Amino acid sequence: MAKILLVEDDKNIVENLSAVLGGEGFQVRSASGQKEALEAVEQESFDLMLLDVSLKDGNGFAVCSAVKGSKELPVIFLTASGDEYSVVTGLELGAEDYVSKPFRPRELVSRIRSVLRRCGKTQAILEIEDLRVDTVRALVTKGGQECFLSALEYRLLLFFLNHKGMILSRNQLLEEIWDAAGEFVNDNTLTVYIKRLREKIETDPQNPQIIRTIRGMGYKLGE
Structure with a gap:
């Protein structure tokens, strides 16, 4: 922090x-x-x-x-x-x-x-479970294998990693994606991005352990 x-x-x-x-x-x-x-x-x-x-x-x-x-x-x-x-x-x-x-x-x-x-004041490598993000090279790997993320998926993942352990509301996530996309992004679009991201970084996307859903509140990265 x-x-x-x-x-x-x-x-x-x-x-x-x-x-x-x-x-x-x-x-x-x-x-x-x-x-x-x-x-x-x-x-x-x-x-x-x-x-x-x-x-x-x-x-x-x-x-x-x-x-x-x-x-x-x-x-x-x-x-x-x-x-x-x-x-x-x-x-x-x-x-x-x-x-x-x-x-x-x-x-x-x-x-x-x-x-x-x-200025080198942030960690260059961010990790959770077998997921590793090299922020200098914008390289994401899972279990040693490269994950190919879109710019918005990568932005979303970094936002989660920078708020590890915090519950993020859908509105917070929508604001983050909206800024990156430069256009209006609706709630349904966010659901699609979360689904696509999970398919690429989760071992079992149907039972996500990295990006967890907190019912009625939003999402949280990790425990």
């Missing part, structure tokens, strides 16, 4: 983002200003920092500069929409990416995962 430091002084944004990121399997700690953020970095180890440019106590540029001078911590800036100066300054200070406000939560989660992969 990746640990994120959210440096933001807007309590509503902190509350909403913490809920979204927590639901995506991330562990989140927040800091409201420059001093609190730098103290948190000294006290704890984080995998990524989400950093607002404008803070009531200090500013995001100073935080980024201090962090990049002493830690190998990926930084994503949260900037006001259209603020080109902030974007350029943040990238010149060594930030890995930026997201303009207002942003879609799904887009932010996608950017976070992309930066974590690029």
